[in-house]
Amino acid sequence: MAELLRLPAEKLYAEELEIIRKEDTGAVPAGWAMSPRAVFTFIAGGMAGKKEILPKYIGNKRLIEMAIATLVTDRALLLIGEPGTAKSTLSELLAAAIHGDSGKIIQGTAGTTEEQIRYSWNYAMLLANGPSRDALVKSPVYRAMETGTIARFEEISRCPSEVQDALISILSEKSMTIPELGEEVSAVRGFSIIGTANTRDRGVNEMSSALKRRFNILVLPAPGDIETEMDIVRKRVGELSSQFQLQSELPGEELVEKVVTIFRELRAGMTFDRKEKLKAPSGVISTAEAISLLTNSMALSGSFGSGRITEEDVAAGLQGTIVKDEEKDRLVWKEYLENVMKKRGSGWRKLYLACSEMNQA
Numbered sequence: 001m002a003e004l005l006r007l008p009a010e011k012l013y014a015e016e017l018e019i020i021r022k023e024d025t026g027a028v029p030a031g032w033a034m035s036p037r038a039v040f041t042f043i044a045g046g047m048a049g050k051k052e053i054l055p056k057y058i059g060n061k062r063l064i065e066m067a068i069a070t071l072v073t074d075r076a077l078l079l080i081g082e083p084g085t086a087k088s089t090l091s092e093l094l095a096a097a098i099h100g101d102s103g104k105i106i107q108g109t110a111g112t113t114e115e116q117i118r119y120s121w122n123y124a125m126l127l128a129n130g131p132s133r134d135a136l137v138k139s140p141v142y143r144a145m146e147t148g149t150i151a152r153f154e155e156i157s158r159c160p161s162e163v164q165d166a167l168i169s170i171l172s173e174k175s176m177t178i179p180e181l182g183e184e185v186s187a188v189r190g191f192s193i194i195g196t197a198n199t200r201d202r203g204v205n206e207m208s209s210a211l212k213r214r215f216n217i218l219v220l221p222a223p224g225d226i227e228t229e230m231d232i233v234r235k236r237v238g239e240l241s242s243q244f245q246l247q248s249e250l251p252g253e254e255l256v257e258k259v260v261t262i263f264r265e266l267r268a269g270m271t272f273d274r275k276e277k278l279k280a281p282s283g284v285i286s287t288a289e290a291i292s293l294l295t296n297s298m299a300l301s302g303s304f305g306s307g308r309i310t311e312e313d314v315a316a317g318l319q320g321t322i323v324k325d326e327e328k329d330r331l332v333w334k335e336y337l338e339n340v341m342k343k344r345g346s347g348w349r350k351l352y353l354a355c356s357e358m359n360q361a
Contacts, residue, residue, distance in 0.1 A: 044057065066218055
């Protein structure tokens with residue numbers, strides 16, 4: 001049997017979820033698989049009987065509580081924030097814990113249509129027999145409504161306005177009409193939608209005020225300090241290393257700190273000591289990009305190096321991550337190398353030389 005590239009959260013953490021359900025003594029809302037406190041334990045970490053549950057989302061725990069509390073009511077939840085703030089991860093974990101199913105997903109793009117929100121038709125059956133239940137193709141939102149589960153809507157703000165508006169009546173009335181069949185589908189208790197929206201890549205359409213009012217909105221902040229961001233990076237890189245069976249050692253503490261320092265300074269447009277202003281690159285320098293950079297560096301080291309990440313491995317990834325716009329970003333990166341990294345002494349010397357060589361290539 002072929003090995004899946006990525007398991008959904010409900011399968012990846014199936015053992016933990018089963019233990020948490022068995023040890024759960026709280027009141028379970030209608031349609032849920034566990035109590036709100038048990039959902040919190042699954043996501044934020046804690047104890048389930050004698051089993052230690054490791055945290056899967058590193059961030060403000062109050063935000064997790066607020067997200068769970070929103071879903072206890074009939075309100076939909078919208079998670080917004082910069083890239084790399086784990087919006088999609090939190091959305092998946094919530095759906096996996098609450099219903100054991102995180103797979104009802106709509107990926108918002110400029111090409112998303114209203115049919116993907118509501119329903120479409122098997123046109124061969126439609127032409128042969130006319131509108132019928134058998135010819136109806138249900139959307140993830142439709143399936144979530146009739147089963148009382150959660151539908152996940154990724155990047156809502158990238159969808160055309162008419163597609164976004166299709167959600168308004170669904171979220172307001174908790175029902176969906178099918179004029180072709182003369183029927184109406186009413187949501188079963190437990191139904192909700194978790195949406196995500198990116199504050200840096202909003203797309204061409206802003207969400208309407210009417211749609212925003214149908215959601216409880218939570219802003220997921222970027223990591224507030226370097227220690228928190230390093231924890232997130234180390235945790236996720238370790239998970240990806242195991243998932244992809246990378247034949248390399250995990251990056252050392254010093255190397256992780258250097259990468260996160262570079263990313264945080266370029267995002268802020270200023271060095272940590274606030275003595276020098278920096279130009280920002282055109283791309284998004286997020287925590288997710290730092291994770292990807294170090295994971296790729298491990299793959300590079302394991303496949304073509306000694307199995308231990310070097311400054312040369314990281315430099316190759318930094319070049320591609322930061323220099324997205326060849327004309328503008330190469331100059332931004334060069335100024336950072338010469339005005340900041342070069343002056344940081346012997347501890348940064350190898351990385352500086354490797355990055356300088358790559359930037360001149």
